[in-house]
Every structure is written in structure tokens, then in C-alpha cells.
Amino acid sequence: MSFSQGELVAMAYAVVFVFVLAYVAIIAAKLARLQRETAELVELARARPAGRAPEYPPTVPGEQRARGPATGPARGTG
Amino acid sequence: MGAALLLALVIAPEDADQGISQRIFYIHVPIALTAYFCFGLGALKALLLLWRGEERYDLESYVAIHQGTIFGALTLITGAIWARASWGVWWTWSSNQLVLFLVLFLFYCAYFMLRYSLEEGPRRARSSAVYALFGLALIPVSFLAIRLADDFIHPTVFTREGPQMSGTMFATFCVSWGAVTLLAYVLYRVELAGKRLDADLRELREALR
Numbered sequence: 395m396s397f398s399q400g401e402l403v404a405m406a407y408a409v410v411f412v413f414v415l416a417y418v419a420i421i422a423a424k425l426a427r428l429q430r431e432t433a434e435l436v437e438l439a440r441a442r443p444a445g446r447a448p449e450y451p452p453t454v455p456g457e458q459r460a461r462g463p464a465t466g467p468a469r470g471t472g
Numbered sequence: 473m474g475a476a477l478l479l480a481l482v483i484a485p486e487d488a489d490q491g492i493s494q495r496i497f498y499i500h501v502p503i504a505l506t507a508y509f510c511f512g513l514g515a516l517k518a519l520l521l522l523w524r525g526e527e528r529y530d531l532e533s534y535v536a537i538h539q540g541t542i543f544g545a546l547t548l549i550t551g552a553i554w555a556r557a558s559w560g561v562w563w564t565w566s567s568n569q570l571v572l573f574l575v576l577f578l579f580y581c582a583y584f585m586l587r588y589s590l591e592e593g594p595r596r597a598r599s600s601a602v603y604a605l606f607g608l609a610l611i612p613v614s615f616l617a618i619r620l621a622d623d624f625i626h627p628t629v630f631t632r633e634g635p636q637m638s639g640t641m642f643a644t645f646c647v648s649w650g651a652v653t654l655l656a657y658v659l660y661r662v663e664l665a666g667k668r669l670d671a672d673l674r675e676l677r678e679a680l681r
Contacts, residue, residue: 399493402557406496406550407481410503413546417659424666431673438680 476651479644487641493557498644500554502652504547504573508611510540510656511580515608518601530597531671533604534587535664537580539656544577572614579607 397405480498487494517533520526551570552562565571586603590596637645 397556399491399557402553403481403492403495406553407477407499409549409553410499410546413542414655417542421659421662421666424670428666428669428673431677435673435676435680438677442680 473651473655476644476648479647484641484644485638490558493554496550496554496557498648499652500547500550501645502649503543503550505649506652506656507540507543507547507577508615509653510536510543510660511576511607511611514540514580515604515611518604521597521601522605527594527597530600531667532664533601535660535667537583537604538663539660541577541580541584542659543656544573544580547573548577568617569614572610572617576607576610576614579610580604583607 476498480495484495484498486492514533514536517529517536521529521533551573555564555570556562563570583600583603587596587600590599
């Protein structure tokens, strides 16, 4: 199989581009897995102290902070 | 990266001797230099691990060597394409530069085999660090091979008289080198952050059980 000089130059740059793209895709997949695991751990941490399921599903971290802790005894109930 | 591509593929003048295929130089050489740098960084982190005993250097050394292996693979592939364009063959065993770089690459590929054959812990970290340090000896040998041996196939662009290219070509090379180094740095930081997060989550999972 013969390639022209221009095709070989394009091939060299395309190989680098594909490698970087594949690397970014792998990192993105890993980040998605870590995000999933973090959500699972949040669930686990919420369920743990009171020994029951959380009152509401995990949402945006900022929103959760604004609403206060999801588990544990309610204030003033002793 | 965009500026580097524009300079390398459009603005830089065509080489009188090699023609358009010389444009592979702007991606092949910066990638090769980055691979050497990553392997060197991995060895430096390994030395720091053995010297100071801090656990974080193990992961940093591993990620640097992983990056080096990726850039090393790219060096071999882009080099093979350039060889096909310039010499008419994909590979030649008669060039010391090529063979020594392949040896260096395979040496660091074996690093992963060693690392994953041992159980996680201080013993694995120390063994991996010692292995990574041995590879350090191969880096200058591979880098200087072309100057030390009678190798007339692989071109020598940087000599004692300076770079053997025009000002625009040299500027293009510098921009490309900067872009590839920046890319390697970003990938290194992202991978390291991912690995650390992974380790932290594993620890947290154990603590919550």
C-alpha cells in the first residue's frame, strides 16, 4: 500500500488527535464512575447514623447544604 | 495547540530536502522530548519516594510514567510514519536511536507488569520506585545515541552550532513543543486528580462499612 507524502503527514497528526481523544474519553468515563460512586457514598453516609433511608434523594450539593443535614434526630426532639 | 497546528501545517515553510513530510517533525520531536521528560519526572518522583518515604510520590511517579508511555507510543507511531515518508520503510533496525527508544519504551511498559504483579502497599511502591530509577539510565543513552553512534539515517537537527533550520521553523518547533508540554501537564494533573479521588473514595467506602 503506498501513501502520498501529504497523506502520511495527515496520518501522523490524526494519530495524535485520536490518541488524545481516546484519553479524554477514558478520563471522562472514569469521572462519571467516580461521580456515581460519590453519590452512592453520600446515600450510605446519610442512611448510616439514623439507620434509615434518607428523607429526600441527593441533589445538588449546594442545595443540600442549604437545607441542612438529611439524617439524624430533629432539633428539639431530644 | 491551535496556534501550533496552524504554524506547523500552514505557516512554516516547506523543507527543501524532505518536502511536506518534514512537517511531521513539529509533532514527532516535541512528543518524543515530552516522553523523555515524563519518564525523567517519574524517576525523580521515585527517588523522592525512596528518599522521603512519602506515599504521594508513588502515585505521582506512576502517573508520570503512564504519561511517558502514552507519549512514547505516540513517538514510535509518528516516527514510523515519518520513516515511511522519508526512508520508504516503517521501521529500520539499523538506527540506534530508534532501537534504543524502543528499548526505553518497552522497559517502562514492563514497569506496569511489575507494579500490577505485586500487592498494593509499601513493598509495591518501593519496588516500582527502584525499577523506575533503573530506567533513568536509559534516558540519556537513548537521547544521546544519535550523537554517540555513527548513525546517518536518523536526522540530527540540533547540533553544537545550534538548530539546523530557519527562524520560522524554529519558532514553529518551540510553539509546538510548548503546546505538547502543556497538554502533557494538563493530562498529568487530570489523571493524578482522578487517581487521588479514586483512592479517597475507596478509603471512604471502607470507613463507612
